[in-house]
Amino acid sequence: METVIGVMGGSGIYEIDGLENAEWRTIDSPFGAPSDDLLFGTLNGVKMVFLPRHGRGHKQSPSTVNYRANIDAMKRAGVTDVISVSACGSFREEMAPGDFVIVDQFIDRTFAREKSFFGSGCVAHVSVAHPTCPRLSAACLEAATAEGITVHNGGTYLAMEGPQFSTLAESKMYRESWGCDVIGMTNMPEAKLAREAELCYASVAMITDYDSWHPDHGEVDVTKIIETLMGNSGKAKGMVARLPALLGTERELCPHGCDRALEYAIMTQDPHRDPELVAKLDAVAGRVL
Template sequence: MSKTVIGIIGGSGIYDLEGLENQEWRKVSSPFGEPSDEVLCGTLGDAELVFLPRHGRGHKITPSEINYRANIDVLKRLGVTEIISVSACGSLDEELEPGTFVLVDQFVDRTVAREKSFFTSGMVAHVSMADPVCLRLSDRLALAGEAAGINIVRGGTYLAMEGPQFSSRAESEMYRKWGCQVIGMTNMPEAKLAREAEICYATVAMVTDYDCWHPDHDNVDVSAVIAVLMENSAKAKSLIVEAVPYLDIMKRPCPQGCHHALDNALITSPDARDPKVLAKLDAVAGRVLSN
């Protein structure tokens, strides 16, 4: 396989990395529509990095209106092999206080208004999401977090809600009873699409608040969330800088199977596949469709 290219999806605060060289904002087209923004390409040491502002620079796109398919597609077109999703979230667990970083390993998808697959009528595929996060990628991020002195917790379930409103108290309590640890609005269908595109994916969930369930804390307030988010931003940059050397030497292809997720996923017989749909899948599924 080709060399490791690290994709980072998150807010603009993490792009100002010390030591990031050869920076270039590039506009990349996708057959799935417009991505959130141009992408910032650069190098950190010997590693290639590609940054994508999930909400666009200036945070102008709501979670429901993000074109997740186009975002993942353009990263695939740029050769990205591993994605680090850096995301703000609320805590549903007393022990996960604001400022904590959580490397989640499971998701509950409660979103309802988003395109969730690259594969549509004319080319059907079913990938496994039993283990939605690349464990070796999370392992490396955990090592980097320890090296950076960041309070980073390994494991937890991320409840993906539609938004853009925050939860009601009844919803927040229900999600806690379901056994979820954090809640956010952006990692689904992002993780599903990354798996379909055969890209390793891991989430760094940065806790900003206790949602609205906690009796000793105020209800979620945007200004309070932003204040913690700015503090977390500096830690996220430190985490990425520490993580790059660990990621750049990872064994490939991924032993968990992320880079070959489509091997047994295509179900539409070759003679029934829609050429127009196939043309859009040239980057995402070109490895298996060209065989």
């Protein structure tokens, strides 16, 4: 199978430098409009597709991003491996602004978003016990390290609804009682949907601040966040540029089964499936339907 790297760019990342034959294309999805057109190209000999999660110009808030359409569009574009790059706050002193975290767990506290491609008429249950792909995460770790980025391997990401930042009480609870490492607003339900779409998914969280728990840093300062964000953006582009050499032009089946997540997940028997919903699932679940 040919490798096609998909990059979901978060705040501050609205394009990828160095893409050859770069072309923005509109990809229609039966789940609605994606955040923007998708940027197709080749980076260091490997096909790449880029989607700015908030749209160029940052038009979408975390709650209005159409996560289903974004993941469906990536699948329709032939993407095999999704790299999520997003800004986050830190709950750990040693995870400082400017550092990156290779996330491996999530706590989903979002509530205003569609979280599954499936539903009445075609029910499916996938496992997200390990919601990121270890193979893809390891490549991101190696690329970030080679780029000279201070990167932490592993961490739990608290996904909040937003768009407001945490209260002090919430920040302390997430840090002290729940044991979270970073906090953001966009990786859920994105990671769950990527698993339903049988896409390998890795999350690279770029720290911009200490949320509101840190006694020496006070509440979140948006001006400082933007300043750190711009520095992180350059680092992220350098990391992404190293991924093609690590992932190669051809890929085998995922050793962790991400690309076979739907193998036994669909519960609704064939005669009882809703034809309209099944038609919408042609890209996401076409392999098993």
